[in-house]
Amino acid sequence: MSAKNKEEPRVLAIILGGGKGTRLYPLTKERSKPAVPFGGKYRIVDIPISNCINSGYKKIYLLTQFNSASLHLHINNSYNFDRFSGGFVEILAAEQTLEHSGWYEGTADAVRKNFGHFRVQKPTHYIILSGDQLYKMDLKEFMNEHIESGAEITIAAKAVNRRDATGFGIMQVDDTNRITAFMEKPAADLNIDHWKIPEKSRGDLPADLEYLASMGIYIFNAETMEKLLDNEKTDFGKEIIPMAIKDHQVNSYIFNDYWEDIGTIRSFYEATLDLTNPVPAFNLYEETKPVYTQMSNLPPSKINNATLTSTLASEGCVITDSSIKKSVIGVRSIIREDCDLKGVVMMGADFYETEEEKAANKKKKIPDMGIGKGCKIEKAIIDKNAHIGNNCCINVSGKKYDDGDHGLFYSAEGIIVIRKGAVIPDGTVI
Missing domain, CATH: 2.160.10.10 (Hexapeptide repeat proteins)
Incomplete structure (x- = not known):
């Protein structure tokens, strides 16, 4: 085996299934958010799982705790890798152990409570993904940029305008894309002009998109993740990331393509109907980036x-x-x-x-x-x-x-x- 192959990162993908999904009620009355049907034949969870598979990352854990029965059924019927690939998609629902007995109390807490499962895989890096977003991302490219930058954490970021910035965690970056500050949902009347994206980092972004919003998608060096979660803090966006920026190299990765948070009935409805456009924002017809789901063996319509x-x-x-x-x-x-x-x-x-x-x-x-x-x-x-x-x-x-x-x-x-x-x-x- 070549030295290059030995240096390949051992990547573990973790998909966060979210909480009760109250904003998607009643679609989440009897199922978790990732299990909500999408696009006629898929489930929302198929999107991040497909991004992982298409990027070559086939060790995938899905963390969930609410209404997980239909999700279990879908995952078991959809994702069966051959025994030689070493791949899997495994659900880790909240469970009682000798170390902890409660529900997941937040995104970081969910990861912390499952370190015992993760360490068995001996990962060098973790990719943390959301279970209710619509996008196609080359996670391999994301990982390569993280490694080349020397960062300990890299956060995927989407450029937004000032109006939309109020709904996101906003990041301040320097000319090297290193994050120097993080602000959760700035008020509409707050002057944040000094948080604008540096000209060197803008590339071909539209002129009105001046701020970087966290997509809730992260890469962590495994050792860094262990250190940062050695406490009782429960949430990545509100607690872990702001704390990490002070003492660790945290970079941004600007994703300049379609991305939609489909966490509400309106956003879910609009994103689904957009699929019917001649050129939809989210394209189901890319042969090299398919969206995988359960094989149904149904007859033609x-x-x-x-x-x-x-x-x-x-x-x-x-x-x-x-x-x-x-x-x-x-x-x-x-x-x-x-x-x-x-x-x-x-x-x-x-x-x-x-x-x-x-x-x-x-x-x-x-x-x-x-x-x-x-x-x-x-x-x-x-x-x-x-x-x-x-x-x-x-x-x-x-x-x-x-x-x-x-x-x-x-x-x-x-x-x-x-x-x-x-x-x-x-x-x-x-």
Whole structure:
């Protein structure tokens, strides 16, 4: 083995599954954020996992603690590396041990409580990733720049304008991209002109993007990580990173490409519908950077005299005599005659109903799974396994709803969310 090969870093990727996901409720009522369906056939967690695999990093841990059952099922059914690769994707849910007994109390605390698992792999470097962001990044390039810079920590950063800077942790850097200060969500009226990106580091960034925002994506030297977490501090962004800047070399890595935090219903909805554009910001059709997910072995979708415009239709769908515009239709979706859908994110179904199940539901006056005949639906998210009856109208009446729970549905900034497994009777108007 050459000296070069011996020097290859041993990289461990850690994906943070997040907390309760309250901003994505009700999509997170029965599942964790990483397990939320996305793009018709994927789950959000497939994005960071695919970034790791495409970059050659196949030792991946996913840290989660809320509603992890469906996530476990998805991971186990999707990511099985051959025994010679040494790769794995393993979920580490919060657990009681002799050393600790509580939940993860923050991002740093989650990592600290799992050092016993991580040390077995003898990593030289950790990559810390978020489980609810939409982007494609060459993590190998990120790692190479980290090593060449001599930094102990490197933080992926996105250039933002002054207005958006209020929603992020903002970093002050010098001409060498070394971070000299960190500020969490600066107030809109605070003068932070001296925090602007140095001209030497700007490259071809747009002129209005003057500040560097942390993406919550980090590379740590393993030894540095151990030292920095030898305490009771719980959060990387609020505590560990500001502390590290004082005594360690912490650099920024400017990522000048599409990146979206899909942590709210609106951002999730808009990011999903953007996939229907002729040239989407997040491209699912790059052959060298595929997004991996579970192999479903479903049949091709059957389109019976329907019109689909700017729409993604996943495998196993049956769509009959309907008009669908700018929508994303998930696996096994059944859309019956004379429906009109505009701006709909339909997550599909986990299974096909049998004739026996349909007959039993009919006795209970429960419509068949999918969308019934003659329905008009706009600006809506329909979660999995929903039963929507005939002649229903959803979000087309012009009626406005306060954000929150409304029984049969949930409203968020004008977007109607039909819950997982919901039953919407014939003729319902929302």
